[in-house]
Amino acid sequence: MQLLGRIELYLAHTETAPTTFSRAATHDPRFVFDLRNGRRPRPATAARIHAWLDRAEARA
Template sequence: MITLPTTKELVASIDAFLDRHSMRPTRFGRDATGEPQLIDSLRNGRSPSLDTAGRITRFMAKRDAEAAATPAEQKEAA
């Protein structure tokens, strides 16, 4: 069974992501979906489509994985 996050939960996970990556909301929206105002619209009550929610979660997972791999790769290069 797939559990989908509420918009409030999705925004909370995006906010945590923004903090982890020191990223501005407009950059996140542009990079994740091509919509610079995405985060503002979600915070103001917009419900994302399933496609948009999927793009957001895949973007965050990919960036988190890249960030986790970076320190190990730097150690190997040293």
């Protein structure tokens, strides 16, 4: 699954605000908004976010 799609599902499921997720996962409060506007993260950043989501989903 694409990164933004996975993030959007996580946000909807957990009712988390985009800025809250962005700060927790990347320390960049605009990360989700930038992705929605076409930002393409580096492969290492995408892998780090996927790993963060894996851990968050495992805790849920």
